[in-house]
Amino acid sequence: MKKYLILLLVGIALHQHGNAQQAKPHHLFTAGVASGLMGGLFEGFYPVSKLLQHGNFGLGAPDKIDGELLVLNGVAYQTTSTGATRVLPGNHLVSFAMVHPFVTKRRLRAPAVISKSMFFTMLDTLMPQKNGLYAVHIKGRFKYLKTRAFPPVTSHPYPTLASMIPQQKFFEFENIEGELVGYRLPAYMDNTNISGYHFHFLSADKKHGGHIVDLTLSGVTIEIDQLESYTVELPDTEEFRHFDFHQNRAEDIKQVERGSKE
Template identity: 55%
Template structure:
């Protein structure tokens, strides 16, 4: 493994108009694997969850050979498989891609009204006015509707692009549920290493359901925001990674995967 450390002056991360400044302590995002690599088919696990916990107690990612989705919440790591089964992972298991940080909220907000996904993101944009800022976002409370997804597993060294696997994804719908959304809003300059824009995974209050967020209607929520000011990327050293084509433009594939479809 090779480590890339990328640091940015704090003034570039502060959202002055929203009154947001980084909290003292851990403000760094740690990423293992490369986002564009996962989108392009690098699904084999490379990094143990036990080691991932040393870099953060909050975050999201993908499990080994793509069997579902990963969420890191309050120091525990949960996997939601394509069957919908959700459980705490074995520390010895591996992830091909994950991003984590130690969550210390700088701001807590209670939106004044219910909102759907589009309005929620617009609302967050009004609060996170630094378009080049890095933010970890925790949303907790009640949802009148949630739609999530998870991909089925692949075979070892199978590199079918994720966008080509969209017909195989499994969707889960929840009504009048409670739980947590764990996610980030990352800037465009982090594309390829990570995935820019909003990205959330769900974990139910009972810790028995989850998945990547496709759609939602929030009815009574609280939003916590953690401002980040640096990030580190742990680069894989596998043969598959060494021969992967990062020159290919995967922008449309990323958008399709994030929204759960090509249309």
């Protein structure tokens, strides 16, 4: 009986250690490569159930670019180009995503009304290390929000994501409650990830979302987490093995982020 209890306790300890390794604090886990997504690697390869083992907070792209992906409180949400938002099942595959276990290191209230540019300027003062990795969670009321979602691709050869900009669908909201999930990543992570600011939205009623194009805040709480390391899980697919990564897609990433060629 004593031998059984020892083995049981060792098993529990190993299980807990395994979970800790999977969701390492202050560590950003990325499935896929951002420049590959920009170039047309839209096939999902990483299941949501496995992604959530690495973090409870993040964003990305669903299988075949069918809208936008957001992870909040350990739940994955998809906002499609119709505007509909739903919880993704564990077997859904993502083509690109970055997640981590969010730990609040700093919390504060934003001014009553602030524009997107003013907001980013303010965040820069709160995150002074230009080469640091930061996660940002915003919760509260937004005076104005403009989000977007891409339609799904249906057949090969897939286009580049930047060439699909004219097909994206926009959604506008006024005086809406909700949350922003986002990151500010340094320039050296461009092409593997997406440098600069990147935010996705989820409304309080979980019915609306999308990639943030523009916003005006109106009374929100800001939570910041600073990360210390990151890893990238590569797709084990035929398309990835033959993809040409020589092309610099930094400008494509910028256009897709702002939702415009200009």
